Amino acid sequence: MLDVQLGELVGDGPAGVEEALALVAGFDGALGHGFARVAEEDAAALAALAGALAGSPLGDRLAEAAEKVTAGSVADEHLAALAGGRAALFGAVHDALLARLDQALGRSRTSWPSAATTDANTGAASVGGATEVDAGAASGGGVPENVLAGCRVWLRELAITGWRGVDDDLVSGGDQVIEALLAVPGSRGLAVLLDGLAAELRASSPVATMDRVPVRRWADLWTRGLLLAQSGPWHGVPEPVSGRLLILGADVHEHATVVRVQVHGVLEEAGGQARLVRTSVAAAKVDTIVGPSVWRLFGGRPVLMGALAEHRSVEIDGMPLLPGGDLLWHDDRARTGAEADPFTTARVQLAGASAPATPPLDRHPVRIAEPVLVEGYTVDGHVLDLGGNKLTLDLDRLPTSCPLTPELVAASSACIGLVRRDGGRWLLQPLAVQATVKKKPVTVHNGDWATGPTDPKVVKAEAKAGDVVAVLRERAGRLLRK
């Protein structure tokens, strides 16, 4: 990213975003108070949401939903319509922001395939060359309707009660359905979402005693949960791809019971344009598995983890690629390739690579995570300065499981990162840096510990705590099937 590009990115606007988010804030306030009794101010917010989308295909349903919910009748279909309306507003905000980002970077992006070829919910009828397993992931995921209905019941209870009324009993009401979701591979997204929300509500219970309530965040999670609980996920239909995957970096996601490494890279196919792709592995865990130990959970994917740790390319053969740009990783369809420095990949390939479309229902600013290379900047605290243009660094997103630290970022002069958007501003999440430490050049990548920590101090600290994964697996083996 050049300084003029950054200047264009962080300039005013885009137009309409603030107005759309004001409507969202009104809805989030109403949801926070709960729909058991809708106060005048909240009724106005629901009506405003419906009014703003009156001309959309959701218009009639939203108007009815706002009216019925205000009158005290909170049916599933009304909540679905309201969630759909809120998601539509974020979809528009996402599109405006991503268009700004693409324009600033000069990045070309494919468009989402037309509905006829990717109706994600009509089952496995047209899965092309993909395997049955992939088809399951691509369609509704085979999530039983009664489980989805259970999710909707819990989310409805939350909506009626409002965040301020949430207590331990209401949170525990979701336990069974989360357990059922975890048992179905196709509903993992909804499972990790609701489990994460439940853990936050439990840690905050009784919510009435909280100083401040994360209303935007919880309404986001509630909305996505409710949409996923209609008929399962919407990944679209995968196509098999082959070629060379050049890794740019690793982004790590985590809450108490899940950790996921999402690898961003450039895929080169024979005769094709280089394109930006992601691939990820998520492992279930418990809260006491933290820090560098989490990488032990990915031992079943040695090719991907080895490539991350050793900075190598990967030759892939017939790997399913979803239209949203996600490779469904199969270690047995991948082969470790030659050494490939991610900074070289970023310098040579990033500017010309084509970016994937966002699946329609995933369009939310939180999903924006565009890989960029930034060089020749200075860092002052949380802010990166590139030729006078400033970009805030998201230093919270430097995981304890990875070697990248705020000190390294402060000492860096080149960075591969993800451009993100939250709280009304653009952010840069570092994935790798080239820095100068004690007058020596060092390069540190988030994924450097993918096959185990390389820093002797960290190895020692981890050894001191013992192999927590092994201890818990031993306990599970002894106690679970009794």
Next chain:
Amino acid sequence: MDADETAWEQRSVVRVVPPVQPRKLAKVPFVELADGRLQGVVSSGSDIERVYVSSIAAGTHDLSCSTNNNRPCGALHGYACKHIRMLADEAVLQYGLDRVARYLRVEVPEGAGLMSALNGTPQRTPAAVVFSRFLRHLAYLEVPDSTEPLAELHWFPAMGEVR
């Protein structure tokens, strides 16, 4: 409400659950602050097949300890047995003293230990609920990994230490 608070409430990604610290799990594999108790599971020192379910109630500070088969712990008379002490020690390691003390609603004098500030008495609470929560906890390790895109995890970034 000041501008920072408003901004926090209107962000999609904020830290809501404080991070837990790593600790050895061999003796006390499970600790949680839930259901109005500090509760957990302590491995028996003598029998590898046996575990104790121990708890300290918030507010009343009632103490409870029994085996997973609901047999009362023989060492819990009037004051805390070693299982409850180990549970408390590990909870402080995992969550920090402040968070545990706040949850139990106890004032711990500067420099003092958690247990010295508690003077609850034994009250039997059923072990089954806690034990089944522990089994549910362990069951996560049996859930297969997933390569689906899981876009929802963008709301849950792995974070660093609280700064």
